[in-house]
Amino acid sequence: MNAGSKAVNDATEIFEKMGYESLLSKVNIKNIYLRTLFFSVQVMIRILFLPKNTKVVSNFPPIFFFERVCLYFLKKRSKSLKVFILIHDIYELRIGKNNSTPYRNLLNFKNSNFYFIAHNDKMVSWLVKEGYKKNNIIDLEIFDYLSVIKEDAGGTYGKSVIIAGNLAPEKSSYLMELFKISEIDFNLYGPNVSSDVEKSKNVIYHGSFPADEIPNIIQGSYGLIWDSETTIGGTGKYGNYQRYNNPHKTSLYLAAGFPIIMWEKAALASFIMEHNLGFLVNTLEEIPSKIAKIKEVDYNRMRENVEKFGNKIRMGYFLTEALEKAEEISNE
Structure with missing residues (x-):
């Protein structure tokens, strides 16, 4: 299960549906170095x-x-072309401005004439603060997750919580503390789970599955979005990154029909609450009491809202809308 490649692949598919064509030709060059050289020369010539x-x-x-x-030459021609950049990740926010991958730093393109599609309004504000032109930034709102789900897929009223994604200790160390929340059953899906996590009586590990299949496999009542190091929201570099980014698994849960549990200070928190797509917590220990207060009629109302947004997410609505808006702005 690789959310990163799923997000990029879905975006590319949406681009193609909107009429964009690849700058690359399909070639049968097995040597990776020769293939890289061929593609590099090809994109350079085509862009020029x-x-x-x-x-x-x-x-x-x-x-x-x-x-x-490709990006280097697009920047060189940014005054004569209309270049739209879909941001998936900002290394300067997640790792720090002095990271070891400067060629992946978004700030290198601050002085270009690119149009940027940012995750949400919090990321838009950060970009503007860093000196980007506000009129050249479009708010995506939430990522799409192209998929087809079964009729019986989706959440059921109860108190089981889904955790899907990379379960490695260095990415999800909070999993070691799930045993403390004994009132809740946690259904885990994804690679790199620790055997110590599986020992918890309230944790069931179901395995790792391809990103295109997982929406029809996960089961439970809610999907948890939690990148903190501990059960306290916002801890660690990944936890703090939630203040700015849209975790792709949010789109997975909504596309699959599950209401969301999220840190109350996450960038997407206002979106979740505005559309009644779940509930917010500051710590994972708050989950049992929050769930206990949700009546079945309230849960079903959330499910209806989730289904409405899930349909849009599965169809690629949000990126299509954002890119169309970017195109309109570029024509002004």
């Missing part, structure tokens, strides 16, 4: 010869070398 005002869209940050080449 694109007609004025051509619209180009790209995912960010770059993963492969040829993607770095």
Whole structure:
């Protein structure tokens, strides 16, 4: 289960549905170095010869070398092209401005004429504070999660909580403390789970599954969004990053039909509350008492809202809307 590649793949599929074509040609070059060289030269030549005002869209940050080449030449031509950048991750926010991957730093493109699609209004505010042009930034609101789900998929009224994603101790160390919340059953899905976590009586590990299949596999009442090191929200670099980013698993849970449990100071918290898509906590220890207060009629109302937004997320609505808005702004 790799949320990162799923997000990029979904975005690329949406770009293509909107009429964008890849700058790369399919080639059968098995040698990775020769293939990288071929793609790098190809994107360079194609970008240099694109007609004025051509619209180009790209995912960010770059993963492969040829993607770095692509962004370099897009920046060189940013005054003559209309370049739209979908931000998936901001290293300066997650790791720090003095990180070891400067070629993936978004701030390198601050003085370009790019149009940026940011996760949410909190990320928009950070970009503006860093010197980006406010008129060149579009609020995505939430990521899409292209999928087809079964009719009987989705949450059921109760007190079981889903945790899906990378379960490695260095990413999800709070899992070691789940045994303290004995009133709640936790259903875990994903790679790298610690055997010590599995020993907890209230934890059931179900395995790791492909990102396209997981929406129809997960079971429970709520989906938990928690990147803190401990049961207290916002701790550690990943926990603090929730103040700015949209965790892709939020879109997974909503697409699959599950209300959300989230840290109350997360960037997406206001979105969840505004649309009644779940509830917020400051610590995981608050979950039992919060769930106990939710009547079945209240849960069903949340489920109806989740289904409405889940339909949009599964169809690619949010990125389509954001990119169309970016295109309109570029024409002004």
